[in-house]
Amino acid sequence: MSRLSNTALKSTLSALHYSGLGALFAPWTRGVGAILMLHQVNPQPVAAFEPNRILRVTPDFLGAAIRHCLELGYDFVSMDELRARLLDPVPGRRYLSVTLDDAYRDNLTYAVPIFRRYGVPFTIYAPVDYLDGGGELWWLAFERVLAIQTSIDLDVGGRKFSKPLRTTREKDAAFHNIYWHLRTIDEVDARRIVRELCDRNAIDLGAQCKSLVMSWDEIRDIAADPLATIGAHTCRHVAMAHLTTDDARTELTRSIARIEQELGKPCRHFSYPYGDSLAAGPRDFDIAREVGVATAVTTRKGLIHQHHASSLTSLPRLSMNGDYQQARYLKVLLDGAPFSALGITSRLKSRLALTTPTARP
Numbered sequence: 188m189s190r191l192s193n194t195a196l197k198s199t200l201s202a203l204h205y206s207g208l209g210a211l212f213a214p215w216t217r218g219v220g221a222i223l224m225l226h227q228v229n230p231q232p233v234a235a236f237e238p239n240r241i242l243r244v245t246p247d248f249l250g251a252a253i254r255h256c257l258e259l260g261y262d263f264v265s266m267d268e269l270r271a272r273l274l275d276p277v278p279g280r281r282y283l284s285v286t287l288d289d290a291y292r293d294n295l296t297y298a299v300p301i302f303r304r305y306g307v308p309f310t311i312y313a314p315v316d317y318l319d320g321g322g323e324l325w326w327l328a329f330e331r332v333l334a335i336q337t338s339i340d341l342d343v344g345g346r347k348f349s350k351p352l353r354t355t356r357e358k359d360a361a362f363h364n365i366y367w368h369l370r371t372i373d374e375v376d377a378r379r380i381v382r383e384l385c386d387r388n389a390i391d392l393g394a395q396c397k398s399l400v401m402s403w404d405e406i407r408d409i410a411a412d413p414l415a416t417i418g419a420h421t422c423r424h425v426a427m428a429h430l431t432t433d434d435a436r437t438e439l440t441r442s443i444a445r446i447e448q449e450l451g452k453p454c455r456h457f458s459y460p461y462g463d464s465l466a467a468g469p470r471d472f473d474i475a476r477e478v479g480v481a482t483a484v485t486t487r488k489g490l491i492h493q494h495h496a497s498s499l500t501s502l503p504r505l506s507m508n509g510d511y512q513q514a515r516y517l518k519v520l521l522d523g524a525p526f527s528a529l530g531i532t533s534r535l536k537s538r539l540a541l542t543t544p545t546a547r548p
């Protein structure tokens with residue numbers, strides 16, 4: 188998402204907040220609650236060039252957001268409880284479930300103590316190969332390559348990219364342009380391209396994974412907490428929609444089986460890597476249902492409504508986006524008016540074939 192459209196969206200959210208219009212429409216738009224989506228949680232300052240900043244919030248914001256939601260009267264529930272309430276509604280209660288993708292180590296350091304302080308249940312979705320230290324956080328590594336370089340010449344699936352990288356603006360433009368093209372090609376090829384870039388720039392993907400992602404021992408420590416649910420996020424953190432049906436099913440079932448084996452308890456919840464319409468579709472939602480997953484979450488934007496009781500393996504989420512770390516934005520988003528507007532806009536866009544993907548890992 189560009190800085191310009193960020194500014195426009197922030198203005199819209201602020202206008203909905205200060206005008207009271209968001210709250211006015213809330214009884215029709217806010218549904219029964221939301222599944223909040225987080226990735227990294229740490230206090231590190233944001234760099235001038237850091238497109239992945241949208242995947243990172245500060246511990247201060249997380250704490251403030253939880254307090255704000257408690258003041259608004261929301262119940263914080265586990266994914267098991269969210270499912271139970273969808274299947275057997277609790278009249279008059281609205282609820283939130285907190286989820287974190289990718290099992291970043293900073294979740295343990297910064298987020299879990301906040302969840303414990305407020306008694307907030309949470310779910311961490313782990314890509315199991317990453318817990319073995321063999322994962323590729325290629326979206327972060329690609330950002331690092333562009334931060335280092337002053338230009339880039341790249342062939343991505345036959346399309347040539349030749350971009351200057353002298354300024355932050357040029358680096359941002361190149362990142363968004365090339366990132367989204369990498370997401371459309373075969374993921375094995377995309378990762379090979381990024382791996383070769385890393386090799387040329389002395390970036391060690393294995394060391395980066397071991398440094399940023401938790402080990403099995405750390406996940407086991409968290410899993411012992413009654414507030415914690417550990418869900419699966421495939422083995423290799425791959426876009427299931429790009430795989431054959433057999434391979435997609437294997438990614439799902441093997442990741443669940445590995446978590447159950449390592450933790451000694453059932454694993455009932457799943458998150459689709461990347462989670463947007465490029466990465467997971469109706470076939471994958473069917474696979475998750477067929478193998479008996481209790482819930483599966485996407486990165487598609489939206490609140491939880493009662494009708495989601497019949498689509499428990501394709502649940503939308505509300506991203507706690509690093510660019511929107513203000514309680515008033517969260518309040519307006521939870522009131523739901525922006526999603527209703529977004530739904531109308533995306534229906535119009537899809538009719539005009541203008542849909543632009545904005546979700547991330």
Ligand SMILES: [Zn+2]
Binds near residue numbers: 289420460
């Ligand atoms: Zn992920």
